[in-house]
Amino acid sequence: MPRPVMKKLRQQQLIDATLVSVERHxxxxxxxxxxxxxxxxxxxxxxxxFGGKQGLIEATLRYLIDELKQALxxxxxxxxxxxxxxxxxxxxxxxxxxxxxxxxxxxxxxxxAQAMHDPGLARFQHINNQRLYSNLxxxxxxxxxxxxxxxxxxxxxxxxxGFWLRSALSSTPEEDFKQAQILSKAFIKALxxxxxxx
Amino acid sequence: MPRPVMKKLRQQQLIDATLVSVERHxxxxxxxxxxxxxxxxxxxxxxxxFGGKQGLIEATLRYLIDELKQALxxxxxxxxxxxxxxxxxxxxxxxxxxxxxxxxxxxxxxxxAQAMHDPGLARFQHINNQRLYSNLxxxxxxxxxxxxxxxxxxxxxxxxxGFWLRSALSSTPEEDFKQAQILSKAFIKALxxxxxxx
DNA sequence: TATTGTTGATTGAACGTTCAATTAACAGCT
DNA sequence: AGCTGTTAATTGAACGTTCAATCAACAATA
Numbered sequence: 001m002p003r004p005v006m007k008k009l010r011q012q013q014l015i016d017a018t019l020v021s022v023e024r025h026x027x028x029x030x031x032x033x034x035x036x037x038x039x040x041x042x043x044x045x046x047x048x049x050f051g052g053k054q055g056l057i058e059a060t061l062r063y064l065i066d067e068l069k070q071a072l073x074x075x076x077x078x079x080x081x082x083x084x085x086x087x088x089x090x091x092x093x094x095x096x097x098x099x100x101x102x103x104x105x106x107x108x109x110x111x112x113a114q115a116m117h118d119p120g121l122a123r124f125q126h127i128n129n130q131r132l133y134s135n136l137x138x139x140x141x142x143x144x145x146x147x148x149x150x151x152x153x154x155x156x157x158x159x160x161x162g163f164w165l166r167s168a169l170s171s172t173p174e175e176d177f178k179q180a181q182i183l184s185k186a187f188i189k190a191l192x193x194x195x196x197x198x
Numbered sequence: 199m200p201r202p203v204m205k206k207l208r209q210q211q212l213i214d215a216t217l218v219s220v221e222r223h224x225x226x227x228x229x230x231x232x233x234x235x236x237x238x239x240x241x242x243x244x245x246x247x248f249g250g251k252q253g254l255i256e257a258t259l260r261y262l263i264d265e266l267k268q269a270l271x272x273x274x275x276x277x278x279x280x281x282x283x284x285x286x287x288x289x290x291x292x293x294x295x296x297x298x299x300x301x302x303x304x305x306x307x308x309x310x311a312q313a314m315h316d317p318g319l320a321r322f323q324h325i326n327n328q329r330l331y332s333n334l335x336x337x338x339x340x341x342x343x344x345x346x347x348x349x350x351x352x353x354x355x356x357x358x359x360g361f362w363l364r365s366a367l368s369s370t371p372e373e374d375f376k377q378a379q380i381l382s383k384a385f386i387k388a389l390x391x392x393x394x395x396x
Numbered sequence: 397t398a399t400t401g402t403t404g405a406t407t408g409a410a411c412g413t414t415c416a417a418t419t420a421a422c423a424g425c426t
Numbered sequence: 427a428g429c430t431g432t433t434a435a436t437t438g439a440a441c442g443t444t445c446a447a448t449c450a451a452c453a454a455t456a
Binding site for chain 2: 028105106113114125126158159160161163169183187190194
């Protein structure tokens with residue numbers, strides 16, 4: 001069992017177990033015992049690989065943010081997309097299978113709440129929020145005047161996050177996530193079409 | 199001090215103290231001792247008036263939801279407003295001084311996160327989310343065809359919640375809340391104007 | 397005095413961290 | 427190949443802390 005470089009593997013297993021635990025028990029009732037239990041390991045391993053519970057929590061958030069980043073990169077990097085299509089890709093990246101999953105939805109929400117009191121987590125959240133805005137702004141700028149582009153990016157970012165939040169809290173998340181994606185794209189499409197009319 | 203009045207007074211003092219404690223320490227680090235400390239009372243009083251910590255937490259959420267409800271009622275009840283003006287009132291009610299305060303913002307976020315695992319809180323959240331949608335839908339229906347009205351209400355609700363969330367998490371909440379209100383109203387105005395053109 | 401309102405020390409459970417002990421893989425040596 | 431020393435990987439019991447709840451005692455009012 002030991003020898004090979006288990007570090008990367010074990011760390012990912014513990015991050016996965018953290019997501020499962022948060023899904024089942026919520027972040028509040030997630031303990032090193034629930035996590036290590038889902039991972040099939042002992043509690044001590046968490047401190048060994050992450051320096052403590054807090055370290056694992058932060059690593060899990062970093063993982064989620066990175067997955068979100070990758071979701072967009074996969075859809076755009078290398079390709080030459082029109083601004084309108086790229087905006088669609090941004091919407092889709094924010095509503096991937098992973099992002100819709102209960103485990104991830106609950107984890108994001110818990111982290112948002114905790115980020116307001118934890119400067120370490122707050123930094124990550126801020127970067128993540130800014131990225132959505134920047135990504136949107138980049139494409140809108142190619143379609144609208146600068147000021148309009150900024151407002152469009154702000155409104156779109158808010159609508160995407162708001163739809164995501166309301167869908168996650170909904171009693172029918174599946175359906176709501178699907179509609180959220182359609183209505184987000186429709187809004188962006190309308191913004192672009194509107195400009196041509198003036 | 200008169201007896202019957204004491205109950206209501208003490209309960210509100212404890213709810214206020216809960217909001218202060220959540221602002222300072224976060225819900226996670228809010229204990230019956232931090233709350234009773236801010237209220238200038240002893241810890242035992244919480245169990246006496248709310249049956250326990252959880253009872254006080256739920257009462258605090260009920261208070262916030264009720265304040266939100268009242269904010270709209272004050273702006274609309276008795277008056278005869280055009281649908282467009284009433285939509286503006288709905289936006290304003292969601293960005294009142296109270297809702298923008300750090301204490302309330304942090305509390306809402308914490309509750310949202312906890313509501314995903316606590317059926318009792320989830321019920322309140324669901325009612326609250328539904329209310330914003332219903333309020334918007336009511337006015338949109340007087341301006342747009344039924345299907346368009348539903349989509350408009352969903353998009354507006356998402357944008358309002360999204361702006362609120364991003365503003366609360368922002369490093370410059372003051373400024374962002376102000377812009378959020380302006381851009382939310384602008385979106386609704388555009389929705390209405392758009393319809394006339396077709 | 398009786399009733400209501402309030403205190404705060406105490407209790408016991410839950411939790412994160414630590415660390416000595418154990419296990420398993422590998423390298424070097426014969 | 428077989429043995430041995432070494433190190434990485436992992437365990438889990440023990441410890442100290444935190445916290446919600448309890449309740450016996452005290453205070454204020456009627």
